[in-house]
Amino acid sequence: xxxxxxxxxxxxxxxxxxxMSIPLNIITFxxxxxxxxxxxxxIPPLFSLFVIILAIFSKKIxxxxxxxxxxxxxxxxxxxxxxxxxxxxxxxxxxxxxxxLLLITNKAKVLSIFTIEIVLVILTGVLMINKNTFIPxxxxxxxxxxxxxxxxxxxxxxxxxxxxxxxxxxxxxxKRNISxxxxxxxxxxxxxxxxxxxxxxxxxxxxxxxxxxxxxxEKERKRIATDLHDGLGPVLSAIKLYFxxxxxxxxxxxxxxxGLKLEKIIDNTINDISVISQNISxxxxxxxxxxxxxxxxxxxxxxxxxxxxxxxxDNIKRxxxxxELTLYRTITELxxxxxxxxxxxxxxxxxxxxxxxxxxxxxxNGMGFSIDNALKSKSxxxxxxxxxxxxxxxxxxxxxxxxNSGLLVEIKIPYIKIFKDEKN
Numbered sequence: 264x265x266x267x268x269x270x271x272x273x274x275x276x277x278x279x280x281x282x283m284s285i286p287l288n289i290i291t292f293x294x295x296x297x298x299x300x301x302x303x304x305x306i307p308p309l310f311s312l313f314v315i316i317l318a319i320f321s322k323k324i325x326x327x328x329x330x331x332x333x334x335x336x337x338x339x340x341x342x343x344x345x346x347x348x349x350x351x352x353x354x355x356x357x358x359x360x361x362x363x364l365l366l367i368t369n370k371a372k373v374l375s376i377f378t379i380e381i382v383l384v385i386l387t388g389v390l391m392i393n394k395n396t397f398i399p400x401x402x403x404x405x406x407x408x409x410x411x412x413x414x415x416x417x418x419x420x421x422x423x424x425x426x427x428x429x430x431x432x433x434x435x436x437x438k439r440n441i442s443x444x445x446x447x448x449x450x451x452x453x454x455x456x457x458x459x460x461x462x463x464x465x466x467x468x469x470x471x472x473x474x475x476x477x478x479x480x481e482k483e484r485k486r487i488a489t490d491l492h493d494g495l496g497p498v499l500s501a502i503k504l505y506f507x508x509x510x511x512x513x514x515x516x517x518x519x520x521x522g523l524k525l526e527k528i529i530d531n532t533i534n535d536i537s538v539i540s541q542n543i544s545x546x547x548x549x550x551x552x553x554x555x556x557x558x559x560x561x562x563x564x565x566x567x568x569x570x571x572x573x574x575x576x577d578n579i580k581r582x583x584x585x586x587e588l589t590l591y592r593t594i595t596e597l598x599x600x601x602x603x604x605x606x607x608x609x610x611x612x613x614x615x616x617x618x619x620x621x622x623x624x625x626x627x628n629g630m631g632f633s634i635d636n637a638l639k640s641k642s643x644x645x646x647x648x649x650x651x652x653x654x655x656x657x658x659x660x661x662x663x664x665x666x667n668s669g670l671l672v673e674i675k676i677p678y679i680k681i682f683k684d685e686k687n
Contacts, residue, residue: 266326268436269330269366269367270326270330272428272429273329273363274321274322276425276428277317277318277329277333279421279424279425280314280318280333280337281311281315281317281318283417283421284314286417287307287417287418287421288308288311291307306343310336313336317329317333327367334363337356338356340356341353341354341355341356341359341360342383344356346387349415349418350384350391352415352418354384355418355422356418356422357380357384358426359425360376361373361377361380362429364376366429468654471651499532501528502525502528502532505524505525505528508521509522547559548584548587549584552579552581553587554576554614556591557591557594557612558574560595561598564598569608570608570609571609571610572610572612573609573610573612575612575613576613576615577616578616579616579621580616582679583678586676586678589652589653589655590621590656590674593652593674594623594625596648596649597625597649598610601627604629605627605629605630605631605669607629607630608628609628610625610626611625611626611627612625619677619679620676620677620678621674621675621676621678622674622675623672623674623675624673624674625670625671625672625673626670627670628669629669629670630669631665631666631667631668631669631670632664632665633664633665634663634664634665650662653676657676657677658674659673659675659676660672
């Protein structure tokens with residue numbers, strides 16, 4: 264970036280010198296007609312020729328060679344002007360050479376050239392003050408007043424243009440860089456605000472997930488406690504009574520009858536424990552997968568409920584067990600909500616596989632509800648739990664319902680297939 268900018272400045276400087284040196288050196292050539300020597304009159308045209316060649320081949324010459332050649336042209340122009348006795352003009356050329364040197368080299372070299380220029384200016388000034396005989400000062404250049412004035416004006420305009428151009432380029436670049444920095448600073452600030460908002464949203468989501476897990480676990484505990492209390496409590500009490508009666512009776516026939524009833528109650532208790540165990544963690548889910556577990560769950564409901572099920576699914580492969588269990592809990596909770604709250608009698612469930620994404624579509628013909636009102640109420644915690652479960656799987660959860668219009672749920676989650684012969 265810096266090299267390109269300096270190269271642009273030097274190229275424009277070379278072309279401007281090539282153009283403006285022509286009239287300047289023509290005037291200088293004729294202004295030196297009173298000189299005792301012819302050779303000094305040839306120096307300005309030679310400078311012009313060299314600069315024109317440099318301008319023509321500027322794009323083909325390496326940057327370092329081109330830059331130093333341009334600086335030496337300016338330096339020797341200042342030296343030549345100094346030899347003409349124009350110390351003021353020579354000083355301007357020396358200043359211009361120092362400006363370009365600062366662009367292309369280090370401060371030590373610039374200081375060295377600056378020292379040489381000071382010595383030359385002081386030496387020339389001392390010679391002019393003492394009016395000592397010195398061949399370069401014997402050009403009678405000062406006697407040509409018109410040419411001297413014109414040359415001074417052209418030199419001043421030319422050097423002034425260069426200084427203005429260089430400063431303008433650098434200040435414009437600085438302003439542009441400051442503007443870019445301000446823009447980037449604003450973009451970074453906006454990005455920082457977005458990141459903060461995203462972090463806050465993730466923290467809120469994480470908090471909701473934690474609360475959802477806690478509520479779900481508490482709900483499961485209450486359900487298990489209810490099942491144990493309602494299902495096993497009375498049965499165990501009955502077993503205790505029958506066992507006491509079995510011990511207290513001496514009648515062989517009564518004892519045999521009580522023993523048979525006691526055995527039947529124990530068998531029923533074993534079945535009840537099996538049902539509760541399946542509800543906690545269905546063995547069929549772990550052994551055969553999501554689809555088989557859902558089919559088994561639905562078949563149990565069909566026996567007791569007058570519900571019409573439309574259940575279709577693709578050839579779904581096994582995937583991670585905890586994700587299967589999460590999706591199983593989600594779908595069974597939707598079904599339970601339909602049975603308990605919607606008064607619907609038709610349920611449509613479709614599970615399909617497309618490009619490593621699992622799509623679940625669930626609908627019922629129940630009485631529906633207002634989603635906003637449901638989410639604000641305590642009963643809406645179940646919906647939030649379902650949504651948070653799906654989000655924990657990096658999935659999406661779309662819920663659509665309204666009074667008297669049933670329920671539509673669409674779920675999309677990424678999953679990695681696990682073939683049947685793989686255990687992990």
